[in-house]
Amino acid sequence: MSERKTSDTNQTSGPKGLMINRVFSSKNRSPFDDIEWETRKASITDDKGNTIFVQDNVEVPKSWSMLATNVVASKYFYGDIGSKTRENSVRQLVHRVTRTIANWGMDKGYFASPDEAENYYNELTHICVNQYGSFNSPVWFNVGLSQVYGHRSYSTSSFAWNNELRQINPVDNSLEYPQASACFIQAVEDTMEDIMRLASSEAMLFKHGSGTGTDLSTIRSSRAKLSCGGTPSGPLSFMRVYDQVAAVIKSGGKTRRAAKMQRLKVSHPDIMEFIACKTREEKKAWALIEQGYDGSFGGEVYDSIMFQNSNLSIRVTDEFMHAVDNDGTWETKAVVTGKTIESLKARDIMVKIAEGTHVCGDPGVQHDSTINKWHTCINDGRINASNPCSEFMFLDNSACNLSSINLMKFVDEVGNFNVDTFKHVVRMLIIAQDILVDSSSYPSAEIAANSHLYRPLG
Numbered sequence: 001m002s003e004r005k006t007s008d009t010n011q012t013s014g015p016k017g018l019m020i021n022r023v024f025s026s027k028n029r030s031p032f033d034d035i036e037w038e039t040r041k042a043s044i045t046d047d048k049g050n051t052i053f054v055q056d057n058v059e060v061p062k063s064w065s066m067l068a069t070n071v072v073a074s075k076y077f078y079g080d081i082g083s084k085t086r087e088n089s090v091r092q093l094v095h096r097v098t099r100t101i102a103n104w105g106m107d108k109g110y111f112a113s114p115d116e117a118e119n120y121y122n123e124l125t126h127i128c129v130n131q132y133g134s135f136n137s138p139v140w141f142n143v144g145l146s147q148v149y150g151h152r153s154y155s156t157s158s159f160a161w162n163n164e165l166r167q168i169n170p171v172d173n174s175l176e177y178p179q180a181s182a183c184f185i186q187a188v189e190d191t192m193e194d195i196m197r198l199a200s201s202e203a204m205l206f207k208h209g210s211g212t213g214t215d216l217s218t219i220r221s222s223r224a225k226l227s228c229g230g231t232p233s234g235p236l237s238f239m240r241v242y243d244q245v246a247a248v249i250k251s252g253g254k255t256r257r258a259a260k261m262q263r264l265k266v267s268h269p270d271i272m273e274f275i276a277c278k279t280r281e282e283k284k285a286w287a288l289i290e291q292g293y294d295g296s297f298g299g300e301v302y303d304s305i306m307f308q309n310s311n312l313s314i315r316v317t318d319e320f321m322h323a324v325d326n327d328g329t330w331e332t333k334a335v336v337t338g339k340t341i342e343s344l345k346a347r348d349i350m351v352k353i354a355e356g357t358h359v360c361g362d363p364g365v366q367h368d369s370t371i372n373k374w375h376t377c378i379n380d381g382r383i384n385a386s387n388p389c390s391e392f393m394f395l396d397n398s399a400c401n402l403s404s405i406n407l408m409k410f411v412d413e414v415g416n417f418n419v420d421t422f423k424h425v426v427r428m429l430i431i432a433q434d435i436l437v438d439s440s441s442y443p444s445a446e447i448a449a450n451s452h453l454y455r456p457l458g
Helices: 066-076 090-105 114-129 137-142 192-207 236-253 271-290 318-325 346-360 370-375 420-437 446-453
Strands: 037-045 050-062 133-135 157-163 167-171 182-184 211-215 259-265 311-316 329-333 340-345 365-368 399-401 403-404
Touching: 037 066, 037 370, 050 090, 066 090, 066 137, 066 236, 090 114, 090 420, 114 259, 114 420, 133 137, 133 157, 133 420, 157 420, 167 446, 192 211, 192 236, 192 259, 236 259, 236 271, 259 271, 271 311, 271 346, 318 329, 318 346, 318 370, 340 346, 340 365, 365 370, 399 446, 403 420, 420 446
Parallel strands: 182 211, 211 259, 259 311, 311 365
Antiparallel strands: 037 050, 133 403, 157 167, 182 399, 329 340
């Protein structure tokens, strides 16, 4: 399969913009017309057999599994069950998203002509409705609610790139510039104002279905001294605040459970408390379960203990790993002065990490030296943190838009992989994701600016 090339915008002749070959779709025919549709009842039960979600007359492609039907109806259809605005068809959902993206692309000059934009809409629609690929969840949650349905939000807590003014501006309708990235990395400064600012920013990200990660190593240890007297609270105290913010959004949000990553450098003076904090809470859970309290997923036991709404990771360096290997010592350092606070056996630290991982799955380990050796923008700052799932590692105050591709769609009955079709699907999705970067809003002006400049996609 050959594709027409994008024209060189420095040339004086020829179209300026992307040319889109039709690989899946046909001219003057909607991709939805090629689908065999059927209506189903979407229903989900909990581990006790209680129905927790049900929607009748859900229209889906006949080829879709019942699992896919339940997921799309329960998670991605917009509107309250039983209301006139409730989506009830995959056709509505996919059109809402792909039409909005294609229109944005045309408005922003991505396509050589309206015909090319229409080709793109049809190709992207076919890819999504036939399960060749899919966007990250915030796209399905938020994109098109303003453009297709005319909804508005009066939230003024987000920022977006203004193409006309060529600058980052606050937005007064966050649905017009929807949150579309799933993964965020946010920095925090060692001030009460910024520590609380992070809690607010995380809440808005969770509300719209995204996850975020932060390096808490910038916060002074509980062992330090304040210049005005007294001692700082330390990162673990503020982790309790962040954990409860995530818990509230988890239970009251319209999309899904909150997702967050908190990490601490292995040289931070509070590292041993950080390593053990979730293990201690897990043992409290065991005691409650022994007394007969509900220890199931979402049960009252795990709603009663701390640190259940976050992944925890330790940032270890090559120097630390060599100290473990050589049975050496490891020094923790004051956040502000860099002075040595404590000298510990490196292996003792590693054993405690392993014990915590064995008991409750946390903390994990991130290899800081290796991560920064592979950094693609090393001159612009270190990589200090990751998103909750750790596939996105980049600069502080950045965001990444992700999509997924179903590789089995490209394999024939004898195992041959269709490379040309795969390349086409990758191209269509990456175009969409790049369009989304400057069409979306972000919780801070700095994240909006970094997204515009670096355009992280995955």
